[in-house]
Amino acid sequence: MRFFKNQGDLAQNLYAIENLKNRLLFRVANVFHSFYSGDQEKVKDNLSEYIIHGYILGRKAGVSYSAMDKSIEKKAREYLEDKNDKDIANYSAEIKEFLHYRQTLYKK
Numbered sequence: 670m671r672f673f674k675n676q677g678d679l680a681q682n683l684y685a686i687e688n689l690k691n692r693l694l695f696r697v698a699n700v701f702h703s704f705y706s707g708d709q710e711k712v713k714d715n716l717s718e719y720i721i722h723g724y725i726l727g728r729k730a731g732v733s734y735s736a737m738d739k740s741i742e743k744k745a746r747e748y749l750e751d752k753n754d755k756d757i758a759n760y761s762a763e764i765k766e767f768l769h770y771r772q773t774l775y776k777k
Contacts (some may be wrong), residue, residue, distance in 0.1 A: 695711075699715040700712065745768050749768075764775050
């Protein structure tokens with residue numbers, strides 16, 4: 670997979686990718702901090718920004734938004750099928766709810 674269409678894009682895209690990776694790490698730290706603060710609005714905002722930056726980072730790496738969506742759904746289904754992962758089993762109901770939400774969201 671090629672990340673860059675031409676060499677002129679190289680420096681600009683490398684900077685953007687590094688910036689997005691830093692922003693993702695910063696958001697993870699902010700998510701943890703917001704959990705400790707107990708502020709649900711901050712949790713929501715930081716998780717939203719983390720997801721947005723993840724999508725943009727994927728796009729910069731050559732992954733389309735629709736491919737990312739399909740991959741997320743595939744991964745969620747794989748989680749449900751994995752009977753060996755006891756941690757996933759603890760929140761399989763949430764994964765099922767998430768998949769149901771996605772199905773109803775995209776049917777509109």
